[in-house]
Amino acid sequence: MGKQETEMLKGTLEGIVLAILSGRPAYGYEITSWLRDQGFSDIAEGTVYALLVRVEQRGLVDVEKVPSEKGPPRKVYSLNQRGTDQLAEFWSSWSFLAERIEQLHREHADNSDNPQEED
Amino acid sequence: MGKQETEMLKGTLEGIVLAILSGRPAYGYEITSWLRDQGFSDIAEGTVYALLVRVEQRGLVDVEKVPSEKGPPRKVYSLNQRGTDQLAEFWSSWSFLAERIEQLHREHADNSDNPQEED
DNA sequence: ACTGGTACCTAGTGTTACTTTGTAGTGGTA
DNA sequence: TACCACTACAAAGTAACACTAGGTACCAGT
Numbered sequence: 217m218g219k220q221e222t223e224m225l226k227g228t229l230e231g232i233v234l235a236i237l238s239g240r241p242a243y244g245y246e247i248t249s250w251l252r253d254q255g256f257s258d259i260a261e262g263t264v265y266a267l268l269v270r271v272e273q274r275g276l277v278d279v280e281k282v283p284s285e286k287g288p289p290r291k292v293y294s295l296n297q298r299g300t301d302q303l304a305e306f307w308s309s310w311s312f313l314a315e316r317i318e319q320l321h322r323e324h325a326d327n328s329d330n331p332q333e334e335d
Numbered sequence: 336m337g338k339q340e341t342e343m344l345k346g347t348l349e350g351i352v353l354a355i356l357s358g359r360p361a362y363g364y365e366i367t368s369w370l371r372d373q374g375f376s377d378i379a380e381g382t383v384y385a386l387l388v389r390v391e392q393r394g395l396v397d398v399e400k401v402p403s404e405k406g407p408p409r410k411v412y413s414l415n416q417r418g419t420d421q422l423a424e425f426w427s428s429w430s431f432l433a434e435r436i437e438q439l440h441r442e443h444a445d446n447s448d449n450p451q452e453e454d
Numbered sequence: 455a456c457t458g459g460t461a462c463c464t465a466g467t468g469t470t471a472c473t474t475t476g477t478a479g480t481g482g483t484a
Numbered sequence: 485t486a487c488c489a490c491t492a493c494a495a496a497g498t499a500a501c502a503c504t505a506g507g508t509a510c511c512a513g514t
Contacts, residue, residue, distance in 0.1 A: 220428045223346025223500065226470050227339065228436065235439040245492055254435055263471050265493060270470090287491030288479045307440060309339045314433060316373060317347065320354040321426060342469065345501055364461050382502050384463060389501090406460035406510050456514085463508075473498075480491080 225256075230267055231306035234295060237277060238303055241294035244268055268293060276302050349386055350425035353414060356396060357422055360413035363387055387412060395421050 236247060248264045268291075271277050276299035281289045295303065355366060367383045387410075390396050395418035400408045414422065 218424065218428065219500080220346060220424055221432070222471065224428055224432055226345040226501080227342025228432065229471075232436065232439060235436075235443055238443050243492080255431065256435075258472095260472055261492090262473070262475095262494085266471080266495085269494080284480085284491075286480065288477095288493070290492070305337070305339055309337065309343055310436060310440075312374065313340070313343055313347065314437075316375075317351060317354075317429065318433075320351060321429075324354050324357045338469080341502060345470080348502075362461075363463095377503095379503055380462090381464080381504075381506090384461095385502080388463085403461075404511080407462060407508085408510095409461065457512100458514105459512090460510080461508100464506085465504100466506105467502105467504075469502090470500090471498100472500105473496100475494100475496085477494075478492085481489090483488085484486090 233267055234299055234303040237293055237295040241292050243290040243292045353418055353422040356412055356414040360411050362409040362411045
């Protein structure tokens with residue numbers, strides 16, 4: 217995977233995971249699989265677990281241990297009120313950034329090898 | 336500014352600056368001012384200069400010293416071919432990420448189309 | 455001479471994603 | 485029983501990058 221995507225995930229991956237959890241509770245292994253399914257093919261397992269530890273310590277999620285037939289008990293995470301607030305902040309920040317970047321994209325869509333002055 | 340936006344800038348700020356330079360050549364102080372003008376009000380000067388050093392060392396920009404009447408000579412940066420290629424990669428990575436995040440945003444604004452998979 | 459604005463530079467810090475490795479439980483197979 | 489594959493989580497160390505907090509240098513107005 218390019219360094220580019222790696223760096224871009226910083227700050228957004230947490231929001232992505234919170235957004236997933238806002239849909240329904242999930243556990244680490246499941247989230248990793250889902251992300252890989254969605255195109256984040258090279259996401260590292262350790263990355264997701266570390267992130268879940270962070271959001272748990274910051275009190276954004278509630279945790280429940282659920283026994284599994286196929287291995288050790290799962291730690292099922294669900295978004296609580298603080299997590300929901302944090303997710304709202306994430307969307308706010310994201311929208312701000314995305315708007316400005318999309319605007320740049322539109323402005324410079326054509327002149328990548330034929331620079332022209334704009335007002 | 337929140338930690339959120341700071342982390343979100345990682346990996347994207349470089350693309351933003353390259354996009355600015357694809358419009359026209361510019362120098363560090365000017366880029367900083369422009370960014371602050373565009374809503375990145377708390378962007379640090381040092382951040383921009385460090386970024387410009389990095390992209391220069393990676394050969395993405397050409398540099399020209401231009402005397403200024405009002406201070407030390409300006410280092411005017413312009414995007415070269417490698418920078419243009421890098422910018423194209425940035426847009427590719429950005430689009431990939433933005434699409435997936437926007438999809439998550441839509442799904443959970445709606446809350447009727449959750450990812451579904453159980454053991 | 456002093457202050458403020460312009461313009462650039464650098465060392466050190468904190469956060470985060472990645473890599474690697476380790477720990478455990480369950481079920482299947484020889 | 486012993487071993488292996490898969491599931492599930494955890495921790496130590498690394499790299500990248502935005503930020504903080506300074507510094508240098510040049511000029512104009514007071």
